[in-house]
Amino acid sequence: MLVGDSGVGKTCVLVRYKDGAFLSGAFISTVGIDFRNKVVPLDDAKVKLQIWDTAGQERFRSVTHAYYRDAHALLLLYDVTSKNSFDNTRAWLGEISEYAHDDVVIMLIGNKADMKEERQVKYEDGERLAAEYEVAFMETSAKSGMNVELAFQAVARELKYRKMRNPDDPKFSVTEYVKHESQKNASGCCS
Numbered sequence: 001m002l003v004g005d006s007g008v009g010k011t012c013v014l015v016r017y018k019d020g021a022f023l024s025g026a027f028i029s030t031v032g033i034d035f036r037n038k039v040v041p042l043d044d045a046k047v048k049l050q051i052w053d054t055a056g057q058e059r060f061r062s063v064t065h066a067y068y069r070d071a072h073a074l075l076l077l078y079d080v081t082s083k084n085s086f087d088n089t090r091a092w093l094g095e096i097s098e099y100a101h102d103d104v105v106i107m108l109i110g111n112k113a114d115m116k117e118e119r120q121v122k123y124e125d126g127e128r129l130a131a132e133y134e135v136a137f138m139e140t141s142a143k144s145g146m147n148v149e150l151a152f153q154a155v156a157r158e159l160k161y162r163k164m165r166n167p168d169d170p171k172f173s174v175t176e177y178v179k180h181e182s183q184k185n186a187s188g189c190c191s
């Protein structure tokens with residue numbers, strides 16, 4: 001489930017992931033809640049992700065609350081060009097702890113990383129907040145596509161790991177996975 005302030009780019013991130021496209025033009029706010037399915041290969045399995053896109057506007061908050069308890073994972077987005085949306089992530093984390101299951105997978109995402117000139121929130125600030133709440137963190141751009149696939153892939157892996165866990169498996173850490181994969185992408189390495 002995607003949550004976060006209105007306008008941070010939840011719908012665009014989902015459309016980028018699902019259709020590989022960027023929704024430019026007029027900003028159309030989500031009304032209530034919407035969902036899309038995507039089947040993704042994960043190792044030797046196929047995983048069906050049902051991804052819920054919620055409205056960030058305050059007036060839809062009670063609708064969103066009703067869905068928290070069924071969510072296995074929450075992607076909490078803020079906009080790196082909006083300090084206000086970043087500051088509000090603490091309130092979102094409060095809502096998550098109130099309404100979602102204790103073991104829900106949480107990933108904090110700073111979106112719109114392509115907007116370098118307008119940036120108001122440093123990468124390190126996002127990283128620090130994520131460490132404080134012990135959640136995974138990454139920055140994305142729905143516009144360029146940067147890290148969008150990786151965000152969903154990391155969460156899907158964590159969910160699969162939790163579901164299929166066998167005591168002999170090495171421990172999976174979504175934070176370590178994201179770190180490793182993004183370094184690999186940055187260096188163009190392929191192993």
Ligand SMILES: Nc1nc2c(ncn2[C@@H]2O[C@H](COP(=O)(O)OP(=O)(O)OP(=O)(O)O)[C@@H](O)[C@H]2O)c(=O)[nH]1
Binds near residue numbers: 056115
């Ligand atoms: N430059 C840039 N613009 C983005 C990005 N993601 C979203 N946008 C723009 O930000 C605006 C809001 O995007 P949405 O995806 O509709 O935002 P939302 O979080 O779903 O908003 P609500 O539905 O109201 O909760 C749109 O004008 C998008 O084109 C991004 O990664 N980079």
